[in-house]
Amino acid sequence: MSKRITMPLTKEKIEDLEAGDSVLLTGTIYTARDAAHKRLVELLAEGKDLPFDVEDQAIYYVGPTPAKEGQPIGSAGPTTSYRMDAYTPQLLEKGLKGMIGKGMRSGEVIEAMKTFGAVYFGAIGGAAALTAKCVKSAEVIAYEDLGAEAIRKLYVEELPLVVVIDAKGNNYYKIGQQEYLETQR
Amino acid sequence: MKEIHVSEITKTVKKLCIDANYYLTEDIRARLKEARSNENFAIAQNILDVLMENADIAKNEARPMCQDTGMAVVFLEIGQEVHVVGGSLEDAINEGVRRGYTEGYLRKSVVDDPIERINTKDNTPAIIYYDIIPGDTFKVTVAPKGFGSENMSQIKMLKPSDGIEGVKDFVLKVVKEAGPNPCPPIVVGIGIGGTFDKAAFLAKKALLRSTNERNSKPFYAELEKELLGTINDLGIGPQGFGGRTTALAVNVETYGTHIAGLPVAVNINCHATRHGEAHL
Numbered sequence: 366m367s368k369r370i371t372m373p374l375t376k377e378k379i380e381d382l383e384a385g386d387s388v389l390l391t392g393t394i395y396t397a398r399d400a401a402h403k404r405l406v407e408l409l410a411e412g413k414d415l416p417f418d419v420e421d422q423a424i425y426y427v428g429p430t431p432a433k434e435g436q437p438i439g440s441a442g443p444t445t446s447y448r449m450d451a452y453t454p455q456l457l458e459k460g461l462k463g464m465i466g467k468g469m470r471s472g473e474v475i476e477a478m479k480t481f482g483a484v485y486f487g488a489i490g491g492a493a494a495l496t497a498k499c500v501k502s503a504e505v506i507a508y509e510d511l512g513a514e515a516i517r518k519l520y521v522e523e524l525p526l527v528v529v530i531d532a533k534g535n536n537y538y539k540i541g542q543q544e545y546l547e548t549q550r
Numbered sequence: 551m552k553e554i555h556v557s558e559i560t561k562t563v564k565k566l567c568i569d570a571n572y573y574l575t576e577d578i579r580a581r582l583k584e585a586r587s588n589e590n591f592a593i594a595q596n597i598l599d600v601l602m603e604n605a606d607i608a609k610n611e612a613r614p615m616c617q618d619t620g621m622a623v624v625f626l627e628i629g630q631e632v633h634v635v636g637g638s639l640e641d642a643i644n645e646g647v648r649r650g651y652t653e654g655y656l657r658k659s660v661v662d663d664p665i666e667r668i669n670t671k672d673n674t675p676a677i678i679y680y681d682i683i684p685g686d687t688f689k690v691t692v693a694p695k696g697f698g699s700e701n702m703s704q705i706k707m708l709k710p711s712d713g714i715e716g717v718k719d720f721v722l723k724v725v726k727e728a729g730p731n732p733c734p735p736i737v738v739g740i741g742i743g744g745t746f747d748k749a750a751f752l753a754k755k756a757l758l759r760s761t762n763e764r765n766s767k768p769f770y771a772e773l774e775k776e777l778l779g780t781i782n783d784l785g786i787g788p789q790g791f792g793g794r795t796t797a798l799a800v801n802v803e804t805y806g807t808h809i810a811g812l813p814v815a816v817n818i819n820c821h822a823t824r825h826g827e828a829h830l
Contacts, residue, residue: 400667430614430657439655440614445698445731467698467789468731489597489789490698490733491820492604493617512669513617513657527593527791538730538790545591545792546785 367525373421374462374484382484382528384535389523390486394423394465396517398444401508402452409455416507416516419456423463425488428513429497438503438519442493443467446485450474457481469538470530479534486526487537499524551633552686554830556642559634559690562828563646563676566692567622568654570824571614574605577761578737578823581798585735594793598735601788601821615822619656620694622647622676623754631686640678648672659697679751691758693825699736699818702728705750708812717742717814718777724816725781725797730790732818737761738781738800739817743807752803753817758825761799774800798823 370378372392382388395417397405405415426446430439446466453464454477462483467490470478478485488496499521507516529537579602586598608615624643628634634642651658651673660674661667677695704724708716721740728736741752764771777800787793798821807813 427617428657428659429617430619431655433613433655439657440608440617442617444618445701447731467733469729487730487789487791489600489604491616491822492600494608494611494613494615495600495604497613498607512671513659514669527789541593541792542785542787542790543792545594545787545794548591549785 369523372423374423375421376482379462379482379484379532382531384528384531384537384540386528388486388526388528390423390526391522391524392520394425394463394519394521396425396427396429396519398426398428398514399448400511400514401516402449404508406452406455409459415459417518420460421462423465423486424456424461425519426464426466429503429517430513432503436497438497438500440493441497441500443488443490446470453477457483465526475530475534475536478530478532482532484528484532485530487529488524488526496524551631552629553633553635554688556634556636556639558830559639559642560646560649562690562830563624563643563692564650564653566690566826566828567647567650567656567694570692570694570826571616571619571654571656572612573609574615574822575760575825578798578821579605581761582821585795585798589794591787591793593791594787594795597788597791598795614656615824616696616820617657618659618696618698619651620696620824621660622650622673623693623695624676624678625681625691625693625755625758626679627681627683627687627689629685629687630682632688643676643678644674647674647676688830689827690830691825691827693758696820699732699820702732703753703815703817705746705813705815707746708814710810710812712812714773716812718780720814721777721816722780722784724818725786726784728818729786733820734786734790735788735795735798735821737798737819737821737823738777739819740800740802741815741817742802742804742813744805744813745807746813748805749813749815750817752805753815756801756803757817757819757823759801761801761823765802767804770802770804774802
């Protein structure tokens with residue numbers, strides 16, 4: 366059974382999510398990957414406002430393919446998250462509550478998630494054509510010059526995700542693999 | 551002497567870029583089906599189903615399977631009796647990539663300089679390998695390579711005394727360290743021997759071989775089977791959420807090497823292992 370979650374990600378919603386939960390996420394989320402993260406953190410260092418308020422929001426690590434006519438977005442699966450690790454704690458400090466990507470996170474990111482109460486979701490890497498069907502609208506809101514790496518505001522309906530790391534720091538990559546290996550004994 | 555006009559090469563490269571990104575190859579489809587029937591862990595079964603459904607959607611709607619439509623790696627086998635006419639071969643290949651990535655709605659993921667990092671906006675330059683062979687064949691293979699898996703690849707200069715056990719240990723270490731990052735199930739290309747660069751090239755080339763075929767030397771065919779087994783015993787599973795299916799195939803390519811060396815390169819690819827070829 367999947368948990369249905371709508372944006373924004375309030376404290377109560379975060380506390381209800383556990384590593385391994387299947388989630389269907391609905392609402393507004395924002396895209397950003399390497400180059401956009403670099404710029405966001407530079408803005409913070411200069412004490413300037415970000416192009417969107419990250420408080421209680423979620424960032425999807427994705428650089429979509431160009432949309433064909435009549436489609437809101439092209440294929441749109443997750444990119445590998447660890448490349449954003451250097452920038453993530455600063456965004457969590459500003460109130461970011463959700464990250465959507467794939468792959469492992471650093472110890473620093475997990476500590477910051479526990480401190481500020483945030484969740485890391487996994488989208489299915491390699492299933493980008495299917496994932497795109499959940500995206501109902503997409504609009505570039507910053508850094509258009511970055512092309513695929515621009516920040517987009519997406520409206521998603523029932524985006525299928527798995528809670529990989531919850532706000533207590535439980536890690537489903539460890540738990541799931543252990544559970545599987547126990548079935549083989 | 552057989553003549554091939556560069557415009558034919560451009561047209562072919564363009565089509566191969568698009569097709570490789572839209573259509574999963576039949577051998578990989580077969581591997582996914584086999585993996586699904588051997589998988590008894592629920593979340594792993596579910597993810598394999600999703601990947602097959604994704605391939606169907608991509609095929610039916612003519613859209614990329616993955617948003618990372620890769621850097622175009624182009625392999626040419628050119629018969630020495632062939633004369634390419636009408637312009638520069640390298641320009642013709644890059645023009646094919648440019649058109650494929652633009653007209654095929656593929657993502658432009660290439661920057662002009664590794665430090666300055668300005669996007670070239672047409673996915674060029676391609677990575678091009680030329681192989682001159684006897685005869686008058688002209689074969690083009692295009693393999694769009696995503697960097698989620700490319701970033702998890704490694705090379706190691708082992709000592710001759712490390713032997714085959716050293717090779718096996720290194721491959722397992724690379725797959726373990728990659729964990730969930732390269733979107734498992736993966737396909738593992740391994741290059742053994744040659745020089746530093748040759749081993750890396752062989753690992754990449756190994757990914758072009760159909761997963762229906764094993765290495766022609768029985769010793770290495772056995773090694774491929776054994777490594778596939780031990781990798782799948784790791785329990786990483788599809789997406790790293792646990793399960794039997796960590797890899798769909800292991801392909802090994804080898805070459806002679808120096809008395810002092812045993813280079814080993816491991817090039818990891820995602821489940822789709824996109825590539826397509828054409829003869830002109």
